[in-house]
Amino acid sequence: MTILALALHILSAVLWVGGMLFAHQVLRPSASPLEAAVRLPLWARVFARFLPMVMLAVVLLLVTGYAMVFLVFGGFGGLPLYVDLMQAIGIIMMMIFLHLFFAPWKRFRRAVAAGDLAAAGRDIEQIRMLVGVNLVLGLAVVVIAATGRYW
Numbered sequence: 001m002t003i004l005a006l007a008l009h010i011l012s013a014v015l016w017v018g019g020m021l022f023a024h025q026v027l028r029p030s031a032s033p034l035e036a037a038v039r040l041p042l043w044a045r046v047f048a049r050f051l052p053m054v055m056l057a058v059v060l061l062l063v064t065g066y067a068m069v070f071l072v073f074g075g076f077g078g079l080p081l082y083v084d085l086m087q088a089i090g091i092i093m094m095m096i097f098l099h100l101f102f103a104p105w106k107r108f109r110r111a112v113a114a115g116d117l118a119a120a121g122r123d124i125e126q127i128r129m130l131v132g133v134n135l136v137l138g139l140a141v142v143v144i145a146a147t148g149r150y151w
């Protein structure tokens with residue numbers, strides 16, 4: 001049970017953090033020379049696929065993370081510092097993601113569908129900024145989580 005929880009937990013983290021790294025550091029600079037009329041609908045299609053996967057990853061991280069709090073550590077008393085840090089930073093990341101999903105992404109989708117490229121350009125800029133913050137936090141959490149047992 002613990003191994004299954006840990007496997008799903010790690011796969012969810014890889015999907016979320018790796019996906020953000022690819023979007024932010026690979027796809028964004030590669031797509032930037034495209035005309036806005038092509039680039040913004042492309043991002044709408046990219047995020048329409050990626051964001052539901054992240055939503056699933058968030059649910060799995062929470063369920064498996066708290067399952068392991070009980071299975072591995074016997075509850076919240078005496079959790080090691082690295083698990084407390086993972087939980088705290090993880091929840092901040094999830095709040096940023098939920099904001100992104102329900103505010104700029106919703107607006108961006110609507111603006112692209114309506115052909116309002118100026119508004120969509122402003123929304124994608126906000127999404128880029130939020131993904132950048134979550135990417136840095138996500139990389140930090142992965143390092144903290146995986147090295148924590150040694151400090």
Ligand code: HEM
Nearest residue numbers: 013061065066068069072086087090091138141142145146
């Ligand atoms: C928000 C609630 C979260 C909780 C309660 C939680 C809890 C846990 C627990 C209990 C473990 C097992 C630690 C051990 O056995 O030493 C673990 C492992 C791990 N967590 Fe989380 N976690 C959360 C979020 C996250 C997030 C957001 C990420 C990354 C984006 C993440 C990445 C990892 C990784 C990579 C490991 C594997 C560490 C290893 O065994 O090498 N966790 N988590």
